[in-house]
Amino acid sequence: MKSKNARGHSAGAFKALSAAALAIPGIVSQVQAAAPVAEAELDYKASAYREADIEGSKLAAGSASRYEIDTHQLRFISPLGRASDLAVDLSYETMSGASPWFIMPGTGGGKPVQVMSGASIEEERKDIQTSIGHYFSQKVSAKVLLGFSTENDYQAVNMGVEASIEIPARELTVTAGIGFSDDEIEPTDPGMPDRIDSATRTSTTAFVAIAQVLNNRTAVQGGLTLVNNDGYLSDPYKKVWREDLSNTVADKRPNERQQVIASARLRHYVPSLRGALHVDYRFFDDDWDVSSHTVDLAWYQNIGDNWQLTPSLRYYGQSQAYFYGPFFYSARDDGYASSDYRLSPYGALSFRLRLERNWGEFSANFEWESYRAAANLAPDDVSVENPGLVEFDILSLGLNFHL
């Protein structure tokens, strides 16, 4: 069987297009909001994502080898006439491996154990995201975004608009935007009992962000985002173990999910060390009772004229969704149930290291990330750890050309 878990409750999957959107005010450079990019650039990145095998003691049945994803990304940005610019992001992924299916109670008072899906055949995902920015003046700019992604069981169309206003006298940039995503799920093997034939979901996002330059080496940004998800938000490939039935039932989640995200970012340059500090914080809260904190710290160290080494550390910790359980003794009154590890209480630590070499008009970078999730990293005490929590490494090689 296929080992895919449909998700897609937010329009935040691809942030690439906003990379330069929330620029530091007043700067005439490639990071400035109120001027189009000066020259064309091409970026390429190849990444290998590898999940660690699930431990034998946690595995009840199915394949121990989890997901592997190979990704190729291409990004092209270019000026377009005198007052506009263009960005195109292409992404091609191939995925294979097994993923968590449902969880059974441990025998003899032991910990619960994971039943995995069988290993999948190779699947692919293609994604194109485009944006056109227009600069009405040195202070006002707007951007239109349009994207499409396709997998053999999932299609998403998204669009959005963003507008930016600079207030140079106060060194402020205010950016606001709205986005919309219309997704369609057509699970493979629809003939399986209680698997849907097809379903749709939509996601609407609105955000506002304020960037402030504090001095000639420090800038901060605060953001507030509201997301409303509507439609089929369950996972057609996941099941839930019911003790009273001695059998599984389908994963079932509410048809609506509202999310609030508050974020704060700091950039600080230290001339004496020729390095830059990044501090990113995000608070997430939704009406499924999931609430989380994310802290990301990075230090960009320039070495000599052409090298840059960047170690980073990320912490993520979340509370569980109210209808989550590793397994259930009986049906909940509301009928909802999910054993998805992503809705369980846990925390995750990830370490990244990035090395970049610059040759003027060309640069190359190598990146490694190691991510580990565990219940004991959660913000609150967790009595039962979900056995499906993930551990992965990503290796990537990136190239950048100024055309």
Added chain:
Amino acid sequence: MVRGLAPVLLSVMLFLQSAQALQIGEKALDFSAPALLTPQPIQLADHSGQVVYLDFWASWCGPCRVSLPSLDALYHEFKTAGFSVLAVNVDADIRDAKRFLQTRPVNYPLIYDAEQRLPKLYGVKGMPTAYLIDRRGVIRHIHEGFRPGDEARLREMVRSLLAEQIQ
């Protein structure tokens, strides 16, 4: 006596001017500043009678990656007709400017202003900003930013300023 007063007058002028941006139609303020790559200082008055494009740039400025090669092309085209580009670099670290020039070398005179006295004198508001000065030393055009198509527009302006006679 008059010569001795000049530096005092200049500094008073600098102080008064620092708060005020220069406007189109005003006389360009004279200065003498160290060159970026050579030991001899460069003085604006040395170029009197010429049409001068006085450009303020920095290695970190995105549009400058486009403007410097464009200005070099204009300089080659019109230097024998009496046109010059004077480019004032405002980088905090001169090494950044030199590294930039390795990949984008230019032939026109380059000034390095460590104290960033000149951008204050001219009241520069953004990077890059340039002042197109006619043969009589009057600012005729202030060019902020640098976008695709600007080279052609500047070529026309330079051509028409070169055609003007000094009265």
Added chain:
Amino acid sequence: MKLLIPLLAVLLLPACATAPLDAWDRGYLARPEMAWDPDSLSASQRSHVYFSKEASSGGVSAGGGGCGCN
């Protein structure tokens, strides 16, 4: 949603007055490593991975669609 008011307050906190910087004094801020996301491909790939492995997602962006992610 009762969280909204304190969140807005935090958001508006940096909006207290700052003296404008001189045009030539933006060299540090303009450095590529001072961008919010210096490597946009890396940022988009990572947010895609976290999106598919964690319950939280979203940020200050109007871009992107969902995925049937593993």
